Amino acid sequence: MNWFTFPADNLLCRCLGISITCLCVWLTLLFVFIIVPTVLGVSFGLRRLYMRTLLKIFEWATSQMEKEAKEKNQQLYKPYSNGIIAKEQPSSLQQEILELRGSAGGLPSVPEFEMADIFFFSRRGLESILDDEVTKRFSAQELESWNLLTRSNYNFHHISMRLTFLWGVGVLIRYGVLLPFRVTLAVTGISLLLVFTTLVGFLPNRKFYLCEKVHLMCYRICVRALTAIITYHNRENKAKTGGICVSNHTTPIDVIILANDGCYSMVGQVHGGLMGMIQQAMAKSSPHIWFERSEVKDRHLVAKRLSDHVADKTKQPILIFPEGTCINNTSVMMFKKGIFEIACTVYPVAIKYDPRFGDAFWNSSKFGLVSYLLRMMSSWAMVCSVWYLPPMNREEGEDAVQFANRVKAAIAAQGGLVDLIWDGGLKREKVKDAFKEEQQKLYSKVLVGGSRALRWSL
Numbered sequence: 001m002n003w004f005t006f007p008a009d010n011l012l013c014r015c016l017g018i019s020i021t022c023l024c025v026w027l028t029l030l031f032v033f034i035i036v037p038t039v040l041g042v043s044f045g046l047r048r049l050y051m052r053t054l055l056k057i058f059e060w061a062t063s064q065m066e067k068e069a070k071e072k073n074q075q076l077y078k079p080y081s082n083g084i085i086a087k088e089q090p091s092s093l094q095q096e097i098l099e100l101r102g103s104a105g106g107l108p109s110v111p112e113f114e115m116a117d118i119f120f121f122s123r124r125g126l127e128s129i130l131d132d133e134v135t136k137r138f139s140a141q142e143l144e145s146w147n148l149l150t151r152s153n154y155n156f157h158h159i160s161m162r163l164t165f166l167w168g169v170g171v172l173i174r175y176g177v178l179l180p181f182r183v184t185l186a187v188t189g190i191s192l193l194l195v196f197t198t199l200v201g202f203l204p205n206r207k208f209y210l211c212e213k214v215h216l217m218c219y220r221i222c223v224r225a226l227t228a229i230i231t232y233h234n235r236e237n238k239a240k241t242g243g244i245c246v247s248n249h250t251t252p253i254d255v256i257i258l259a260n261d262g263c264y265s266m267v268g269q270v271h272g273g274l275m276g277m278i279q280q281a282m283a284k285s286s287p288h289i290w291f292e293r294s295e296v297k298d299r300h301l302v303a304k305r306l307s308d309h310v311a312d313k314t315k316q317p318i319l320i321f322p323e324g325t326c327i328n329n330t331s332v333m334m335f336k337k338g339i340f341e342i343a344c345t346v347y348p349v350a351i352k353y354d355p356r357f358g359d360a361f362w363n364s365s366k367f368g369l370v371s372y373l374l375r376m377m378s379s380w381a382m383v384c385s386v387w388y389l390p391p392m393n394r395e396e397g398e399d400a401v402q403f404a405n406r407v408k409a410a411i412a413a414q415g416g417l418v419d420l421i422w423d424g425g426l427k428r429e430k431v432k433d434a435f436k437e438e439q440q441k442l443y444s445k446v447l448v449g450g451s452r453a454l455r456w457s458l
Contacts, residue, residue, distance in 0.1 A: 189218050232386050240347075
């Protein structure tokens with residue numbers, strides 16, 4: 001029996017030795033090329049070289065697809081757009097109803113409902129269905145060129161065997177090499193964040209200085225776990241103590257993108273599980289504002305805690321996303337006015353992601369957080385630009401809503417995004433009754449006004 005067991009034992013030992021050697025090499029590379037440069041705040045430029053190489057591959061793949069499609073007489077680009085359809089400026093309700101009534105034989109002497117009034121609401125309803133400015137903001141943006149990922153123009157499938165082979169190689173690289181490496185980095189960054197912030201929390205003195213260093217190190221490791229290539233503009237406008245940093249919101253990773261360049265105090269709801277552990281560890285080492293589910297609805301309590309934080313000049317600036325939900329990297333939707341009621345300086349930030357390397361938008365109604373993060377880690381990279389805009393203050397005679405709209409317009413203009421008036425909460429909620437009541441009030445004025453409506457200023 002010993003003659004048969006010894007070779008098996010030797011083979012097992014060899015396999016075990018090779019596995020240990022590979023693990024040591026893996027950890028050594030991780031430590032030398034990721035951990036140490038992150039702690040020192042240096043970069044070897046490998047990520048930007050990787051990005052330029054990908055762009056050349058994408059350009060070649062697109063040219064091959066165009067050539068193959070031309071030879072086969074196929075339509076390469078599907079007529080599709082995530083933008084707003086250009087249309088004439090809508091006229092007022094009063095004007096259109098008066099025109100409809102006039103075409104039906106003039107205004108009645110006694111104000112009353114007419115069947116012709118229905119055409120106005122029917123036409124506006126059809127226009128909203130054909131060009132829905134809200135729903136399209138919560139779906140992935142379709143590309144005009146193939147990035148070798150699953151999400152692409154659907155007419156690109158099965159055009160060329162060479163492209164299919166290239167896509168298969170890309171799958172092996174993304175899932176066989178990049179994904180394990182990135183998951184290892186993410187676990188390392190989160191683990192270090194939990195351990196170091198907890199330890200720093202026990203220190204009596206200078207813990208805020210150490211906390212900033214710990215947070216920057218851990219966030220930078222997490223950024224590398226996503227192969228994030230970030231370009232920061234106008235860093236002289238970065239948020240300072242006693243202020244609030246507001247930004248458009250595409251993904252939960254926005255927090256890491258901004259915190260990679262400076263420390264902020266986070267605002268959010270208390271969670272359970274791993275997220276709850278991270279929140280508790282962060283709260284021990286630096287001042288963050290976490291709300292219980294019941295407290296979020298108390299606007300006065302929220303405003304007081306935010307005001308108290310801003311008034312303390314020793315605390316870090318607050319980072320908040322006034323949209324309240326993620327938008328698909330094409331638009332900026334309505335900002336909640338609560339944060340703009342606080343008397344402090346607002347530091348706007350615009351974030352724009354490059355969709356050619358991966359879709360950064362988090363559709364929370366379709367993907368869970370873990371599933372979304374795995375999708376991002378299996379993409380090619382996360383490439384984005386961050387613009388720090390000049391600080392803004394509330395002007396005299398300006399209310400919170402006007403101030404919020406002015407900040408939102410500045411962010412949209414800088415990031416090349418569409419500025420929309422709609423509330424992002426329409427993603428999950430029905431239209432508020434206030435919007436319906438507003439249209440009802442306008443229509444009632446037409447009925448009550450009678451013939452005087454002709455003299456209204458439109």
